[in-house]
Structures are given as structure tokens and as C-alpha cells.
Amino acid sequence: MRFSSLFRKGLLASVCAAVSLSSASAASLKIGYSDWPGWVAWQVAIDKGWLKEAQVDADFQWFDYSASLDAFAAHKLDAVMATNGDALVTGANGHKGEMILVTDYSDGNDMVVAQPGIKDMQGLKGKSVAVEEGLVDHLLLLKGLEKSGMSEKDVKLVNTKTNETPQVLASGQVAAIAAWQPNSGQALHAVPGARPVFTSHEVPGLIYDTIAVDPQSLHDNHDQWQRLVGVWDRVVTYIQDPKTQPDALRIMAARTGVTPEAYKRFLKGTHLLSLADGKGVFVKKEGLGSLYGSTEISDAFNVQQGVYKSPQNIDSYIDPSFTASVK
Known part of the structure; x- marks a missing residue:
């Protein structure tokens, strides 16, 4: 994307x-x-x-x-x-x-996808999130944190190329990834039970x-x-x-x-x-x-x-x- x-x-x-x-x-x-x-x-x-x-x-x-x-x-x-x-x-x-x-x-194709068991953005507090820093889904992640009463300081960013985020989530190295389609969809498919905890649908425009x-x-x-x-x-x-x-x-x-x-x-x-x-x-x-x-x-x-x-x-x-x- x-x-x-x-x-x-x-x-x-x-x-x-x-x-x-x-x-x-x-x-x-x-x-x-x-x-x-x-x-x-x-x-x-x-x-x-x-x-x-x-x-x-x-x-x-x-x-x-x-x-x-x-x-x-x-x-x-x-x-x-x-x-x-x-x-x-x-x-x-x-x-x-x-x-x-x-x-x-x-309107939803950009996502923060979390490991099984994590139900919302607050579940990421203190955990690692893979994202390609400086790109559009880094901004999406910040907006998700902001809407959940948190900031970038509440998570540990792992700078990762977007096309590598599905593999990183599947490896278990991070609690979540921020990516766009088709990468976000690939991550959901690669990790059974993974779910989007924040998407661009929640911040239209x-x-x-x-x-x-x-x-x-x-x-x-x-x-x-x-x-x-x-x-x-x-x-x-x-x-x-x-x-x-x-x-x-x-x-x-x-x-x-x-x-x-x-x-x-x-x-x-x-x-x-x-x-x-x-x-x-x-x-x-x-x-x-x-x-x-x-x-x-x-x-x-x-x-x-x-x-x-x-x-x-x-x-x-x-x-x-x-x-x-x-x-």
C-alpha cells in the first residue's frame, strides 16, 4: 500500500x-x-x-x-x-x-493487529509493537494510543519494515504490529486468534x-x-x-x-x-x-x-x- x-x-x-x-x-x-x-x-x-x-x-x-x-x-x-x-x-x-x-x-485496511488474548489498545501497555517508524501506520498507532489514554511512551516500538510485520508477529517477538493491507491481513492469517485492536475505521480521514x-x-x-x-x-x-x-x-x-x-x-x-x-x-x-x-x-x-x-x-x-x- x-x-x-x-x-x-x-x-x-x-x-x-x-x-x-x-x-x-x-x-x-x-x-x-x-x-x-x-x-x-x-x-x-x-x-x-x-x-x-x-x-x-x-x-x-x-x-x-x-x-x-x-x-x-x-x-x-x-x-x-x-x-x-x-x-x-x-x-x-x-x-x-x-x-x-x-x-x-x-476505512479499516490500516490496522494495529495484536496477539491472541490482547483485546484492546490498553492491553499493549508496556509491550513491544512492531511498526515502520515515520510511516503512516506509525501515525495510526499514535492515534490509537491517544484514544486509549496512552502515548508512545507506554509501548516499546520495534522499527520493522511493513512487509516484514506479519512474520514478526508470528514469531512472537512483539505483542502487536501496525500495518496496512495486505500485510495486516497476512498477519491475521498467520497468527490464529490475532485481532485488530485499532483500525483506520476509527479515525476516518x-x-x-x-x-x-x-x-x-x-x-x-x-x-x-x-x-x-x-x-x-x-x-x-x-x-x-x-x-x-x-x-x-x-x-x-x-x-x-x-x-x-x-x-x-x-x-x-x-x-x-x-x-x-x-x-x-x-x-x-x-x-x-x-x-x-x-x-x-x-x-x-x-x-x-x-x-x-x-x-x-x-x-x-x-x-x-x-x-x-x-x-
Whole structure:
């Protein structure tokens, strides 16, 4: 799913930045997407030909998530599918993307999974928890502790790569792990009796998933980006309509290499947002109900964890005009 990384710098990035001056305005929009239901959803529009119908010349390129962020940071993509917190990280490391569409928020796929016998977050007090420090589920863990009247000082963090957390939980080395799907699901399967004691369902809006676009490409290809945003409601409707959902699941599952039945479980932990929903999220206010408020929380977390040094200008990362313009 998602991964906040400190991106590579140096000669290669400089060369790619120079190349981007000529490539950013290319007719085809180069968009990086990866294995998260709100982003895999675009496969429906691709396979159904809806983008071409809307006269959108888009080249969707499939990546592991962290690799897509690296490619965007190196100016190899016009846009990347990213969480709102990770969009800040790319900007702090040299390539700002403007979020023009919110596809969804995590609604249970991000979890704190505990060993059998531990029934709630308070059961973790004084125990070890494996999490990849500085990443989005570290923030989820902190929110879970906060809601249970505890803090990070009440547990012992074991810095662990997210894709290794299922094995670490199964080894018995820790009392719990914090991870996203499919890793969280793998942990539940690997340890019979393990259970989620806190999930993103309890903090809706903590993790928004977005399309972040290079500002130059937005300027040069404004009409195409507007038309692409306009396709989104058709995608959401096709996925949510009981009559067409089986076909949508077939398409999404084929893209990720799992069964439609398995992918349906992932979809349940993702709250897709229609454009009408998105217009509400783009209203500037405090709190998790707003992309602005949520991103401020991610920004404070990133600074606290040393992902970057200074708070970012949140407004400069958010452009509500594309979503607002769709009638």
C-alpha cells in the first residue's frame, strides 16, 4: 500500500529534472499508480475505455508504491497516486505535487493487529509493537494510543519494515504490529486468534488517498486533467453498483493478481469518495473531515518524526478547483 520515503538526490535527480522541462508538457499524461483499491479503481476506466471517451490521453504506469513516489520525485511522471501525507514528503524533497482529487480514505485496511488474548489498545501497555517508524501506520498507532489514554511512551516500538510485520508477529517477538493491507491481513492469517485492536475505521480521514500532479503539467494540460477528474464518478458508480461490482472486482483483482473474492475484502476497508463527497473534503477547515485539516496533522507528524525539518505550506499542495469544476 503506502510508504513514506526520503527520496534519492544527486546527479540523476538533477538530470531528470532537466529532462522534465520537455517531458512535462507531452501530450500523454504519465500517471503512476499502485496497489491500493482507491487507485486500482482507475483500472476500470482504463479497461472500459472511458478515458479515451473523455479525450484523456493518459499513460497509467504500474509501480510498487515507494517506487512510484521515487519516479515522481525524479520528474519521470506527471502525477502520482499518493496519500496526503506522502505528497508533503515528495514536496519537501524537491518535487511538489498538487492534490486535485481525493479518491478515498482508508476505512479499516490500516490496522494495529495484536496477539491472541490482547483485546484492546490498553492491553499493549508496556509491550513491544512492531511498526515502520515515520510511516503512516506509525501515525495510526499514535492515534490509537491517544484514544486509549496512552502515548508512545507506554509501548516499546520495534522499527520493522511493513512487509516484514506479519512474520514478526508470528514469531512472537512483539505483542502487536501496525500495518496496512495486505500485510495486516497476512498477519491475521498467520497468527490464529490475532485481532485488530485499532483500525483506520476509527479515525476516518486520517489517511486520504489522492492524485498529486506536477504544477507544470497542470498548467500545460489543464483541460485533460479536468476531463480525467470528470471520469471519476463513473468509476465509483461502477464499483459500487451491485449490478456492475462483480465486473469491477474482476478487473481490479486481475490487475493485482488476487481473486475477486479477496479483493472485495480489501475494497470494504476503503471508503471511495464521489466527486460530491470530494467537494466536501476540499472545504478548508480543521479536523479529519477536511483534506486541509488532515494534511496539517500529517505535516506535524512528519516534522516530529524528522521526515523533514520545517512545516509545509499546506495550501500550496491542495487545488480544489478541478473537483469543484465538475457539475
